[in-house]
Amino acid sequence: MKPLMGKVALVAGATRGAGRGIAIELGAAGATVYATGRTTRTRRSEYDRPETIEDTADLVNQAGGRGIAVQADHLDPGQVEALVARIEREQGKLDILVNDVWGAEYLTQWNVPVWEHSLERGFRQLRLAIDTHVITSHFALPLLIRNPNGLVVEMTDGTAEYNDQNYRLSLFYDLAKTSVIRLARSLAHELSPYRCNAVALTPGWMRSEIMLDHFGVQEENWRDAAAKEPHFVISESPRFVGRAVAALAGDPEAARWNGRSTSSGELAKVYGFRDLDGSQPDCWRYLVEVQDAGKPADASGYR
Known part of the structure; x- marks a missing residue:
C-alpha cells in the first residue's frame, strides 16, 4: 500500500540524519520528495561530510517513491524562493513540508x-536552527495552504514537556530547540483557517551518521557502542522518526496533533509503526525514568 501516493513533500535538510530517514519513509509511502541541502556530489558544505542530497534522492527512489535532489541554502531567501517556484512549476502543489534544517552539531559549546x-x-x-525554518515557511506555505490537509513538521530535539523541565547544557542550543517547538505552535495558529496543521516532532537518541561515527560503529553493529555509552541501548535509527512523519502525513485526523509537541516514541504507540529492528524505543520516557534518574542502563520495557 502507498498511502501517500500523489503527495508532494519538501524535506528541507535531507542530506543526512533525520532528514534522510524522513525522506526515505515518505518515499516508501509513495510520495514525491524534494530533498534539499547544501552538500552535493560535487560540492560539500562546511560539515565536510560525504553524505549528499543525491544519495538521499536515490534512497527515496529505491524505497518506492520519487526523489528529487535540489541544492539549496535555506538561509538564502532567494534560493528558497526559487526552490518553491520549481516545486510549483513541476508539481503544482505542496502537501508536506518538513523543516529539518539544523547543521550546527559542531557549533555548540x-x-x-x-x-x-x-x-x-x-x-x-x-x-x-531558526532562521532557516522561518525563511522556508515564508516561501513554502503559500503553496501548501492552497489545498486542505497540508502538514508542516518542525523537527527539533526534545519535547515541550522535557525541555521545559531540563536545561539542554547550552544556552544557544536550549534556545534553538525550544524556539522551534514554539514555532510549530505559532504556525498551527496561522494554518488552522486553511485546514492545515503544524506539529513539533523530536526523535529520540538517533543513530545519525555523525553519531555512529562518533562511537565507531555502523547501523548493523550499533549495539557495540553501548560498551562506551551504556544508555545508547535506547537509541533509534533515523527511519523511526521517518515513519512517524509518514504516519502523520497519512492520518486523515492529523488535526488532533495541530500545535502539539510529540516524539517518535509517542507516535509509534499511537500508529503502531516500529523501527528497523522491530522495536518501539520510547527514548524520552527512558531519559526521565532511567538515565536522568541515575539508574543503570536497561532498556527493558522501553523498546
Missing part, C-alpha cells in the same frame, strides 16, 4: 556559560 561561549558560533547556530 557544551556546559559553557553564555559569557564564555563564542557569540559568533552561538548566533550562527541560532540562524541555522
Whole structure:
C-alpha cells in the first residue's frame, strides 16, 4: 500500500540524519520528495561530510517513491524562493513540508556559560536552527495552504514537556530547540483557517551518521557502542522518526496533533509503526525514568 501516493513533500535538510530517514519513509509511502541541502556530489558544505542530497534522492527512489535532489541554502531567501517556484512549476502543489534544517552539531559549546561561549558560533547556530525554518515557511506555505490537509513538521530535539523541565547544557542550543517547538505552535495558529496543521516532532537518541561515527560503529553493529555509552541501548535509527512523519502525513485526523509537541516514541504507540529492528524505543520516557534518574542502563520495557 502507498498511502501517500500523489503527495508532494519538501524535506528541507535531507542530506543526512533525520532528514534522510524522513525522506526515505515518505518515499516508501509513495510520495514525491524534494530533498534539499547544501552538500552535493560535487560540492560539500562546511560539515565536510560525504553524505549528499543525491544519495538521499536515490534512497527515496529505491524505497518506492520519487526523489528529487535540489541544492539549496535555506538561509538564502532567494534560493528558497526559487526552490518553491520549481516545486510549483513541476508539481503544482505542496502537501508536506518538513523543516529539518539544523547543521550546527559542531557549533555548540557544551556546559559553557553564555559569557564564555563564542557569540559568533552561538548566533550562527541560532540562524541555522531558526532562521532557516522561518525563511522556508515564508516561501513554502503559500503553496501548501492552497489545498486542505497540508502538514508542516518542525523537527527539533526534545519535547515541550522535557525541555521545559531540563536545561539542554547550552544556552544557544536550549534556545534553538525550544524556539522551534514554539514555532510549530505559532504556525498551527496561522494554518488552522486553511485546514492545515503544524506539529513539533523530536526523535529520540538517533543513530545519525555523525553519531555512529562518533562511537565507531555502523547501523548493523550499533549495539557495540553501548560498551562506551551504556544508555545508547535506547537509541533509534533515523527511519523511526521517518515513519512517524509518514504516519502523520497519512492520518486523515492529523488535526488532533495541530500545535502539539510529540516524539517518535509517542507516535509509534499511537500508529503502531516500529523501527528497523522491530522495536518501539520510547527514548524520552527512558531519559526521565532511567538515565536522568541515575539508574543503570536497561532498556527493558522501553523498546
